[in-house]
Amino acid sequence: MVGGRRELPFRSCLLGAMSRLGKFAQTSLPINDYAKRSITSELRVRALMERGKVLASQSPSPPRILVVGTGAIGGFYGGKLAQAGARVSAVCRSDYKVVCANGIHINSVWGDFLFKPERVVSDVSEYGPPPDYILVGLKVLPEIETAGMIKAVVGPDTVIVLVQNGVEIDQPVARVFPDNEIISGLAFICVTRTGPGRVEHIDFGRLVIGRFPAGNSDRAEGLAELFNNVNVPCEVTQDAVTARWRKLVWNAPFNPISVLGGGLDTKAMLDTPESVTLVRRIMEEVCRIAEAAGHPLPSEVVQQNIDGTRKMEPYKTSMLIDFEEGRPMEVEAILGDALRVARRHGVAAPHMETLYTLLKLVDRRTLQTR
Amino acid sequence: MVGGRRELPFRSCLLGAMSRLGKFAQTSLPINDYAKRSITSELRVRALMERGKVLASQSPSPPRILVVGTGAIGGFYGGKLAQAGARVSAVCRSDYKVVCANGIHINSVWGDFLFKPERVVSDVSEYGPPPDYILVGLKVLPEIETAGMIKAVVGPDTVIVLVQNGVEIDQPVARVFPDNEIISGLAFICVTRTGPGRVEHIDFGRLVIGRFPAGNSDRAEGLAELFNNVNVPCEVTQDAVTARWRKLVWNAPFNPISVLGGGLDTKAMLDTPESVTLVRRIMEEVCRIAEAAGHPLPSEVVQQNIDGTRKMEPYKTSMLIDFEEGRPMEVEAILGDALRVARRHGVAAPHMETLYTLLKLVDRRTLQTR
Structure with missing residues (x-):
């Protein structure tokens, strides 16, 4: 690992783990067992620390990290990595002057920074x-x-970490950089860019990362340790593609319905029996596509996602925020790519097809009226 | 028939038929063959008139007609029946004073009246x-x-004419008035109430009426003759229920998609291959439900409806107008009732189910924010 490890005081580490355990127990994040596993691994880290096996980094140079796409996700996790001691730079376009002058202010439920x-x-x-x-x-x-966009700055040892929504989004990058390690990243977080150099972190924050398409990765472990060191729960998976499908189980119903249902938060989407049934049908379609693609998900994932979302604070999806602000929505990442996999494997997904077509029409209309 | 027949000059009748024939040939209304049949029957009427067999009515009293729901449809067709010599009264609530004082002004492509x-x-x-x-x-x-709503004024010989959207809407009325004749009516018209006592007739206007649930009806024939006499194409069907399903083939896709797609007219809904496919899937679901319910539709009805709509002037659906004006939409009539029939017969209709659930969410949201 390219270093940057810092020893955390035991107390704050434990409190962090406990408060997150409490939080997850209350809110049951969509993929609850991930959270629990993440906390378990953090407690294991604490035990190691107690035994003096985890020390402050002796690495001479903390890792150099470049954030591309410094919006809500990039700003938040980039900032956390900087907190962890990494040398983090950022590519900014519209926010360039503001971020140069003042940096990025992050109002976070975990503490502003x-x-x-x-x-x-x-x-x-x-x-x-x-x-x-x-x-x-x-x-x-x-x-x-x-x-x-990143070609000019990718060196032979650069690891490319894609903290993005969707399935089948890593392959096009892997094809261009066949000798670089690609890490798929999934952020379970409610975070919004509220203005130039301003990010609001409202809830959650857990990461799941893993080498694409699968397998062990020291670089992923290293990155996870950086995150865990600043109390960002980060789990390393050996099956990144399945993790992408698993996140899609939540994204595929809730993002589209939040827009097409007339501007709804998660609570409103689960308020009627009809809408719960629709959510379930869409989740089942995602599971069937994932299975056909060779990435079966555990059968309880549908019910877990519904129960977990019911316990969440009402939450406005990223797609709804994009829609309300007249920005293009991630229609292909959330539905289109999965539907192309479905067609390839002859899996019917009529509920998702309907949402997809409607969203494409809405997206087109937004662009026309902008 | 309770009379009210008036002899029309041959020239105006022929011109009416020809101009409508031209119009329909150009625009190919969704159910084109109906239009042609209607015109054929009108030409037959003209032939009868030439032979002197159709005379001015000798009936001492023209029919007394009460319009309930004097909006766009009621105002327009009520007005046409008054033009045809019937004694037409109207139930008005919000528009009561305006209509008492000034009547209903109808701006019509067929001539203002x-x-x-x-x-x-x-x-x-x-x-x-x-x-x-x-x-x-x-x-x-x-x-x-x-x-x-109508109970207080239904006499033993009163015929109840339901010019309304939907399937299975006649039965509840028939159950309350088992000894009265019920006539199902379907209006293929683009007409809007633009204000108190104001109706705008933009395009089309054909009616299909028929005794519910099926069969011959002198009263329907009499009503059709009144309409035809004032150049409103009106066809009498012996299978009213099938006619309702046939109209739903158009309504079920275009009304919901116009709202859920972000406010689209018919042209925009047929502008992308994906949306045409969605329209087709929904029409096919309606056909499967209709068939299971014992009302099979000809197989060409789907393509006819798509081709016909493509040739229409871009048209804003009634559901979209309701949505834009913050009024409740006919979600049950356009989708809910048909889906209950589908479930009864074990027919899958996932595309319609998706639209239905989304529209219910939108409708609920509209009511909450009103």
Whole structure:
């Protein structure tokens, strides 16, 4: 691992774990067992720390990380990595001047903090020698070609971390950089960019990361340790693709229905028996597609996601926020890509097809009236 | 038939038929063959007239007709029946004073006209002796109980004409009035109430009427003749229930998608291959439900409806107008009732189910924010 480890006082670590355990027990995040496992591994880290086996990093140079797509996700997790001691720089376009001058202010339920990037650049080409990690927090839209955007700054040892929604989004990047390690990242977080250099972290924050397409990864372990060191629960999975499908079980119903149902939060979407049935049908379709694609999910995942969401504080999805602000929505990442997998495997997904077509019409209309 | 027939000059009748034939040839209304049949029967009427067999009515008293639900549909067709010589009265609530004072002004592509009801009442109980026909133009909403609303004025010989959307809407009325003739009516028209006492007729106008649930009806024939006499194409069907399903083939996709797609007219709904596919899937579901319910539709009806709509002037559906004006939408009439039939017969209709659930959520949201 490229270092940056810092020893955390036992008390704050335990309190962090306990408060998160309490939080998850109360709110039952969609993929609850992940959370529990994450906390378990953190308690294991604490035990190791007690035994003096985990020490402050002796690494001479903390990792250099470049955040591409410094919106809510990139700003928040980039800032957390900076807190953990990494040398984090950020690519900013519209927010360039503000972030140069003042950094990114993050109002967080975990405690407010300021993220002052080591460097702020308006294009990756200005960054200099390739970083150890590129953290991609870009939205997944057809017009955004991730590989092309980062090409100028990817070195032979650069790890590309895609903290993005969707399935089958890693392959196009892996194809362009066949010799680089790709890490798929999934953020279970409620975080919003509220203005230039301003991010609001409202709830949750857990990460699941893993080498794409599968397997062990020291670099993923290293990144997870950085996150865990600053109390961001981060689990390393050996099956990143299945983790993507698993997150889609939640995203595929709730994001589209929040928009198409007339602007609804999670509570409103689960308020009628009809809408719960629709949510369930869509989740079942995702499970069937995932299974056909060779990534079966445990059968209880549907009920767990519904129960977990019911216990959450009412939450406005990212797709609804995009829609309300007249921005393009992640229609392909949330539905289109999965439906193409469905067609490839001959799996019927009529509920998802209906949502997909309606969202494409809405998206088109938004672009026309902008 | 309770009379009211008037002889029309040959020239105006022929011109009417020709201009409509031209119009339908150009626009290919969704159920094109109906239109053609209607025109054929009108030409037959003209031939009879030439032979002197159709004479001015010798009936001493033209029919007394009470319009209940004097909105766009009730105002327009009530006005046409008054033009045809019937004694048409109207139940008006919010528009009562305006209609009493000035009648209903109808701006029509067929020529503007004023509908001065014989009497304007604010409740059916004020009307007096039961009419020959009650023309119901009410919207089909769960909170509107048609039978209860007209009960006070239904006499033993009163015919109840339901010019309304939906399937299975006639049965509840027939159950309350088992000895009265019920006529199902379907209006293929683009007409809008633009204000108190104001109706805008933008396109089309054809009617299909028929005795519920099926069979011959002198009263339906009489009503059709009144309409045809004032150049409203009106066809009498012996299978009213099938006609309702046939109209639903158009309504079930286009009304919901116009709202859920972000406010689209018919042209926008057929602008992408995905949306045409969705329209087709929904039409096919309606056909499967209709068939299971014992009312099979000809196989070409789906393609006819798509082709016909493509040729129409871009048209804003009634559901979209209701939505935009913050009024409740006919969700049950357009989808809910058909889906209950589907469930009864074990027919899967996942595309319609998705639209239905989304519309119910939107409708609920509209009511909450009103």
